[in-house]
Amino acid sequence: MAGCGQSAPAPGTPDPSSAPAAAGSLPASVTKVLPTAYERLARSADSLDPTKGYPRSVDGGKSSWTTKPVDDWTSGFFPGELWLARDLTGDQAWTARAQRWTAPIASQIHRTDTHDLGFVVDDSFGEQVQATGQGADDVVTAARSLATRYSPKVHAIKSWDTDGEDDKRGSWRFPVIIDTAMNLELLDHASTLPGGDPAWKDIATQHALTASHTNMRPDGSIAHVAVFDPDTGAFLKRDTWQGAAPDSTWSRGQGWAIHGFAAQARAANNPELKAAAQKAADWWLAHTSPGNRVPPWDFSKPTEERDTSAAAVAASGLLDLADQVGGADGARYRQAAAETLDELATKEVAPSGPALLAHATGGKPQDSEVDVGLVYGDYYFLEAARRWTVPAAT
Template structure:
């Protein structure tokens, strides 16, 4: 396997030939977005940078839709498919709005974020493992950025609900409930992303939640991360004895394949766990899973939806997996001490962000309301080749990190 430092060379080559290996932009049935969306874009910064475009798309979405109609993924005509506040994806638009506020300190973005997160307040008691996605990146981040005490209490209430799903025999938080078989206890690699709510809560009056998060991360590391650094999506457990019964997939190609977004969740989740705990095993696992991801990418650095399908069209890509992993690598760059490792982190992120910033994957110039094109949410359920709100969130988060750590994101589009 090549080292991560070689990927920047491949990315620069791919930037000039991305059309040869990248999918064409989706064709929309309606050529023009809503008039209000055009107005919102016109009011956004016009400096031509990828972040300016991202901000314009988010402003258009936030100002033309109304909560609680939360954007999930794009329809074939480029408009957003929306869901109610109880959907696991509902937090990603307000989360993205908070990240723009974090970067700009513009009160207009704070007002947007608060307006879109307000209907999520009642979700604190929703017995759902994805509360970490939904409530940390909204209410806890709100508290981090503004000091709002009400947002803090809302996030803590959500952490209480999430922690109640922990089973000491298994040592993990249950992900999906199986009403037909109460002995089943299902946990996926995605659940690593919910642990930040518990780690944060442990720092704000719930110290016992750190042990729950650590035990979950430890068992995920043991059961769902394979020796070569690839990952399984799901583990099935006997909730009475805690025994691992099998590993399998629900959204990947087959039970022993490596689902691209699951691999991204692992790299991001273990990097986050290290930031809170300083446990070197977590950072090592973050690097191993990120290295595996980078080592199996196609030349243009954007993965197909599963690493074990034929790595060529007509298999769809998943831009969300690239955005998540790029953000994870930049998180590692903040955590690593060795200069060579830090350079490799940046180089790995650069290759993916540069490719995502090209016309092959960016929605600029199309009727699509998303920032990125060609995301795959759940191919077995027919959810493929669309813009995805959570892909947009992690792309914005990665670009924010890039600008803090490296330099202007406008340089990415030109390599």
């Protein structure tokens, strides 16, 4: 395909004509670019070895992934993409690939030192359970591990273990970052599986409510970090690690809030969380516009690097929210998601290399992963494509 660096399909890559007819209702630009996504994804899955690392980022102009060990917070996204490709195409050739990349993640299910088990396990084993019924025990074990980080005083899951560190985070005795809202679906899903605990869904709901009161500002914008006193549960302040400043709005964090609050509103049928998701979404829509739905990495830095991963996350969350809200607001969110996906598909596809989307920003511009392809940007683009025709379901 001209402008997208598409080459001949890799062996086992489905022809786009074999995709389910429902995919035709996607924005035409997205339908057109999906074969490129499948071709690049298949080549990476077949040429790389999960025992040697999981794809994370691709610098502009480079032809290979920078990989990270399986204990990296991003390891679940690549197998998740493979499961998404299976769903989008209906081609069972993706099953073996996805299982091969999912299996090593079983080594992570007992970890109690991270809040990222949703990203790691639910996006891999969670997808596998939905697709094949296999791996439910791994999802349940991971949820049990994640639940150990919940404080009934704070009514939230502790995001980072920071005590004693020689950096800014070391003064945060109980930090809650907005990213953690994305890990709560692991608890929701596991609570309904054999051996799961129904209380896990309550933990997820309580955490989301806490974040909606503390990470969210009155105007609907999101602060990256909310800091608490673990002894009393008192909310102390808003701060930032990823954003430009404590009072700025990190764009992917705003996307996390739309996506995470919408997911928890759906899981708990909670009107307060639905209102929080709408408030975050309305702020996003007020600060982006048709033709400019891909935001800067921080909304306070409009002339600096953009973040396509933030746009993909927001688009997927907007589709979930649109399905729940319906009516004029639902149509408004769905239209914004369509505009975002169209912009990503027509302007942001990398001309070559293994990642689909270019121009993502993983961290602060002075740090790393700036103007790159990111595995989670591609993951949420494909998730949004699936959600376009298949509403999210817990």
